[in-house]
Amino acid sequence: MIANEMINHMIPPLKPSDAAKKAVLWMEELRLNQLPVVEDGAFQGLISEDIILEDNDIDKLVSGFELIGKDCVVGQNAHFYNILKMASDNEVDLVGVIDDKNEYAGIITVQDIMTSFAQTAAVQVPGGIIILSIDQVDYSLSEISRLVEENEAKILSSSVKSDSLDHSRLKLTLKINKQDLTHIAATLERFGYKIISRFQETIIQESDKEKIDMLFKYLNI
Numbered sequence: 543m544i545a546n547e548m549i550n551h552m553i554p555p556l557k558p559s560d561a562a563k564k565a566v567l568w569m570e571e572l573r574l575n576q577l578p579v580v581e582d583g584a585f586q587g588l589i590s591e592d593i594i595l596e597d598n599d600i601d602k603l604v605s606g607f608e609l610i611g612k613d614c615v616v617g618q619n620a621h622f623y624n625i626l627k628m629a630s631d632n633e634v635d636l637v638g639v640i641d642d643k644n645e646y647a648g649i650i651t652v653q654d655i656m657t658s659f660a661q662t663a664a665v666q667v668p669g670g671i672i673i674l675s676i677d678q679v680d681y682s683l684s685e686i687s688r689l690v691e692e693n694e695a696k697i698l699s700s701s702v703k704s705d706s707l708d709h710s711r712l713k714l715t716l717k718i719n720k721q722d723l724t725h726i727a728a729t730l731e732r733f734g735y736k737i738i739s740r741f742q743e744t745i746i747q748e749s750d751k752e753k754i755d756m757l758f759k760y761l762n763i
Contacts, residue, residue: 546618549648555580558605583645585638587612695720
């Protein structure tokens with residue numbers, strides 16, 4: 543999924559000349575804590591309910607507030623992994639989208655991103671998840687994939703991040719198309735791979751969004 547396919551057309555942008563009370567009203571109606579601010583087709587940033595409430599002046603114009611997420615914007619072809627990282631890095635709930643002319647094209651919510659993630663084949667296909675701790679010098683996804691395939695299974699998706707407690711090691715998360723991970727885990731351990739955790743996974747429905755949120759928070763993507 544790319545940015546252009548995830549734009550939420552139900553979320554209108556505010557103008558700097560709009561009053562804060564209009565922003566609060568829209569947030570209540572849309573059940574959002576943030577809204578995009580656009581001027582003459584250019585994305586200006588986001589205004590949040592917290593910013594308005596802290597100022598305690600709903601008659602104040604949006605232009606009078608210090609906006610957040612001013613650089614939280616992506617092109618129309620950005621992949622949803624990059625969009626999610628953008629939101630995480632900026633600690634915001636919305637990401638702006640611009641077209642080839644750098645003009646505002648729409649907004650994407652983190653919830654929209656998670657929904658798109660839940661619809662990917664890697665998530666929809668039942669399977670299991672294994673998290674490994676690996677020395678950076680020993681990391682070889684092709685070798686790990688070979689060991690997994692020896693057990694008549696395949697890696698559906700993978701993500702890797704540096705271990706915050708030991709920067710010489712990596713944490714590798716694998717989604718595998720088998721729920722019973724016993725033999726795969728035994729094979730990996732036999733070849734010296736340290737398994738941090740593993741768990742079975744069934745098809746994820748939209749109601750399981752909290753579980754997906756927790757996984758991304760753990761991965762820090």
